[in-house]
Amino acid sequence: MLKVWGRANSSNVIKVMWCIGELGLPYERVDWGGRFGGNDEPHYSSMNPMKRVPTPEELDGFTLWESQAIVRYLSAKHSAGGLFPDDLRVRAEADKWMDWSSLYLGSFNFAFRMHLFVLPEAERKPEVVKEASDKVEPLFESSTSIWLTSSIYAGTSSL
Ligand SMILES: N[C@@H](CCC(=O)N[C@@H](CS)C(=O)NCC(=O)O)C(=O)O
Numbered sequence: 001m002l003k004v005w006g007r008a009n010s011s012n013v014i015k016v017m018w019c020i021g022e023l024g025l026p027y028e029r030v031d032w033g034g035r036f037g038g039n040d041e042p043h044y045s046s047m048n049p050m051k052r053v054p055t056p057e058e059l060d061g062f063t064l065w066e067s068q069a070i071v072r073y074l075s076a077k078h079s080a081g082g083l084f085p086d087d088l089r090v091r092a093e094a095d096k097w098m099d100w101s102s103l104y105l106g107s108f109n110f111a112f113r114m115h116l117f118v119l120p121e122a123e124r125k126p127e128v129v130k131e132a133s134d135k136v137e138p139l140f141e142s143s144t145s146i147w148l149t150s151s152i153y154a155g156t157s158s159l
Pocket residue numbers: 010011012013032033034035039051052053054065066067068
């Protein structure tokens with residue numbers, strides 16, 4: 001069974017678990033990282049030298065780090081032609097949005113998460129949320145209009 005090292009409240013673990021759910025794979029998830037610690041343990045850092053979560057571990061000992069590489073690997077392995085499209089252009093469309101969301105929205109996600117949910121209320125800074133909102137809103141406006149007018153949204157592709 002696929003074992004996934006990573007705490008359930010990590011956005012990057014969630015990304016991988018969502019993929020595993022879509023693929024319908026049996027799995028075991030181990031609470032790791034964050035308040036659970038363990039990233040510095042030698043057996044873990046030998047699997048993930050970046051000392052981050054998630055890390056999936058297959059039965060034969062194969063491991064991988066970097067959540068988007070993991071999503072691509074699992075999709076290609078278990079859903080070639082499905083979640084991992086055969087058509088290079090369709091696959092590139094999926095890659096494009098996955099990379100865009102991570103590169104452009106990732107840093108804002110951190111600000112929102114910390115200052116809306118994670119930090120104790122007294123330490124949350126509304127100005128950080130406001131600054132992130134001001135920067136992220138135009139991105140959503142342009143991405144929504146691209147998405148709404150794309151053939152993928154209109155349902156003419158295999159995605
Ligand atoms: N680019 C990496 C980022 C991994 C990462 O930074 N994970 C965070 C959780 S979202 C982490 O490990 N934080 C330290 C910890 O949880 O102990 C990926 O996508 O896998």
